Amino acid sequence: MxxxxxxxxxxxxxxxxxxxxxxxxxxxxxxxxxxxxxxxxxxxxxxxxxxxxxxxxxxxxxxxxxxxxxxxxxxxxxxxxxxxxxxxxxxxxxxxxxxQVVKAPHITNKTRLIAALIGGILFGVGSQLGRGCTSGMVMSGMGVLSLSGFIGLVAIFGGGYVIAYFFRKLWI
Amino acid sequence: MGPLYPLGIISDEINMLIGFFIGIGFGFLLEAAGFTNTRKLAGVFYGYDFVVLKVFFSAGITAAIGLFLMNHYGYIDIQSIFYPKTFWIPTLIGGGIMAFGFLIGGFCPGTSLCAAVTGKIDAMVFVLGIFIGIFFYAFTYEPLWETLRNSGKMGKVNIADWMGISDGLFIFLMTVIAAIMFFAVTLIQKKVTSKRDYQL
Known part of the structure; x- marks a missing residue:
């Protein structure tokens, strides 16, 4: 294997x-x-x-x-x-x-890299505005039961499920 | 009694060194769990791979239980640690922006860094994007973001207090919900991946 x-x-x-x-x-x-x-x-x-x-x-x-x-x-x-x-x-x-470039089989490397750049920019802005990212705010916030962490959890993962359908072609 | 550095028990230098070693553990585990593969991460939103959800909740719950017990028995003073203040409006909006970032780019900052240094070109571009995003935010902070970032201020809020229940009960409920979720996503993943090969 x-x-x-x-x-x-x-x-x-x-x-x-x-x-x-x-x-x-x-x-x-x-x-x-x-x-x-x-x-x-x-x-x-x-x-x-x-x-x-x-x-x-x-x-x-x-x-x-x-x-x-x-x-x-x-x-x-x-x-x-x-x-x-x-x-x-x-x-x-x-x-x-x-x-290597990791991507879904049917999309081109160019599409994957452009999407990665846009996603990174959004994460850069979002993490500053939201006062932390998935590790520092959400996961570490969960550990100390911070309300902020749970709001972030709902926004990132809940938001992700709401919009996932529109971006499915990038992944499946 | 902890936390050791904030209470002045260990020096600045030792503290940084400890940070480095804790980072090694964190980075090793993220990579070992598969978090450097963008398709495994995105799988949580499409049902073909739930590794993110499993690792995330096991980590959060382990830490919550551990810190709860240590605080209870006097080994750590939760009041003296870095405790994120809640500003619900920017966190909700920033979280929404991060959701788009995740679905489009397929990483978050920690995972993209691990993936970039282990050779994933898409992750290197994502990290570049994060820096562009932070620079853009920094240089447009005063006109665009400052007021929004400081809105919805609630201070240091514990979610159990906010809901009016005890910490212990909240952690218990969170653990039960996570266990049910782990069971459910295992079934979903089996069903989704049986229909088609996602070529991970």
Whole structure:
């Protein structure tokens, strides 16, 4: 059997992610996030290029006030560097490190890549407006029973089921 | 008594190092569960693969039960952790935008990053898109988003309190609902995939 098509049992993987989430809260008081680290990268880049702009603009100013500390030196950035290392490690073990475009059989690579770009842009905007993404707000929010996490859950997954029909040609 | 870093028990450097190691675990498990394959992720919306739902709810419930017990027995003070404040209007609208992002692009930020670094070209483009989206949002923040983002403010709200039930009862109900859901989606997936090969 093709090793690259074997996956860890879903429930086991979920329970172990839950254990790591507990550890994140216990040691650091943080949830498991992703979009927050990407935001930190954007803030750092803009601050490095034009600090005078960043310290005045509302999106940036709270995070660039401290002149001594880089806005990239946050827990989430270190966590996400770990995520990258962990994903590569797992893909190496399962034999899934391969350059490829993953898509439904009948759509072209071009369609898939354009859709991926549009989807990414929407997720970039949505995660900033919604105050976090599927990991940092919804999953980590569920762990601490935050109302915000459950609103996000309903909006993302509930919304997804409502609109899924219109995008079916991209997937099936 | 936790959380250790917010209560000043471990240093800044140790805290970052712990973050790195926790990240390794998280990234490894996301990849191992199949979250770097966009079609497995999208399957949750079309019934041919429910891995997202299974992993997501098992993780959320495990953490909820663990943190509830640790808080109850005094091993962690939930009040001292990062607790997302609820702003229901932007979260609902932002969530709706993310739903479109998911159905069109087939990833979320964490999964796209894992997929991009393991060679999925579609995920690399998705990550590029996220950065374009954040830059666009950042530079149009004051005229377009600031008022909306700060609307619907409710503070730190616990959903069980909000519903007027105890945390324990809420977690119990969530677990029962998830168990029923796990059972149902297993049947649905069997039925959907028996009719046709989705070539995952």
């Amino acid at each position: 093709d090793r690259s098509k074997t996956y860890m049992n879903s429930y086991l993987a979920g329970i172990l992610i839950g254990v790591f989430m507990i550890a994140a809260y216990y040691f650091s008081g943080e949830g498991l996030g992703a979009s927050g680290a990407m935001k930190a990268v954007v803030i750092t880049a803009v601050n490095d290029i034009n600090h005078d702009y960043a310290k005045e603009a509302h999106f940036f100013k709270a995070r660039v006030k401290d002149e001594e500390k880089s806005p990239a030196k946050t827990w989430l950035v270190f966590e996400i560097i770990g995520v990258i290392a962990g994903a590569i490690l797992s893909a190496a073990i399962y034999g899934r490190l391969k350059l």
